[in-house]
Amino acid sequence: MSANTRRQPTGEGDIPSGKGQAASSAGDPPGTGATAAVHKAGRSARRFWSARRLPAAILALLSVAGIGLLLYDVVSVRADRPGMSWRQRLAEELATRPLDDIWMTVGAAAAMALGLWLFLLAVTPGLRRLLPMRQPTGILRTGEVRAGLDRHAAALLLRDRAVRVSGVQSARVDVGRRKVKARAQAHFRDLNEVRADLDAALSKAVANLGLAQQPKLDVRVRRPKKG
Numbered sequence: 001m002s003a004n005t006r007r008q009p010t011g012e013g014d015i016p017s018g019k020g021q022a023a024s025s026a027g028d029p030p031g032t033g034a035t036a037a038v039h040k041a042g043r044s045a046r047r048f049w050s051a052r053r054l055p056a057a058i059l060a061l062l063s064v065a066g067i068g069l070l071l072y073d074v075v076s077v078r079a080d081r082p083g084m085s086w087r088q089r090l091a092e093e094l095a096t097r098p099l100d101d102i103w104m105t106v107g108a109a110a111a112m113a114l115g116l117w118l119f120l121l122a123v124t125p126g127l128r129r130l131l132p133m134r135q136p137t138g139i140l141r142t143g144e145v146r147a148g149l150d151r152h153a154a155a156l157l158l159r160d161r162a163v164r165v166s167g168v169q170s171a172r173v174d175v176g177r178r179k180v181k182a183r184a185q186a187h188f189r190d191l192n193e194v195r196a197d198l199d200a201a202l203s204k205a206v207a208n209l210g211l212a213q214q215p216k217l218d219v220r221v222r223r224p225k226k227g
Helices: 034-040 053-078 085-096 102-123 151-162 191-208
Strands: 002-006 130-132 148-150 168-175 179-186 216-222
Touching: 053 102, 130 151, 148 151, 151 168, 151 179, 151 191, 179 191, 191 216
Parallel strands: 179 216
Antiparallel strands: 002 168, 130 148, 168 179
């Protein structure tokens, strides 16, 4: 997921800083309480698993159609009626064609690709757009609570933080499961200074997202093209 925009006037609705997030209740001393427990000792969370409704529905419909057609043909033969011509032709072709025939190779490759695709759907979580967040510790009844952050929403938050860095004219942020790529254009200030400030701001913003797996940050800054 990515977010791309030009510099906008700053406001107050951005990612809160570490101090703002670590606010404790009136009865707790600084650095303690529920919020501090969340940020200091969060438990890693597993990825969300997709229900795979569409692939399962397609596979079920194809299976029902194929089995129903085959069952109809078997019943027809048992009733002393001629079988379907396509089944007889298929049985004849499978019995007479050699294994190195091009159509046999193509059919075997297609069946293997379909089986591999179904296997990958069965063993992979899916829902790549959702990034699992850390589970809090030290808070009662949070063991069954699972939270996820949409990658597009995370990209928007990080982009808003990037365009607030002094010297950044426009920014683009791509959020992946393992890496965050930030591309910015600086219209004034030294590029090394802008990159250092942008790297520090985005590193703090990524840490404040509370993700279960901290993604790596890749920041690049360049001058806008003259034209």
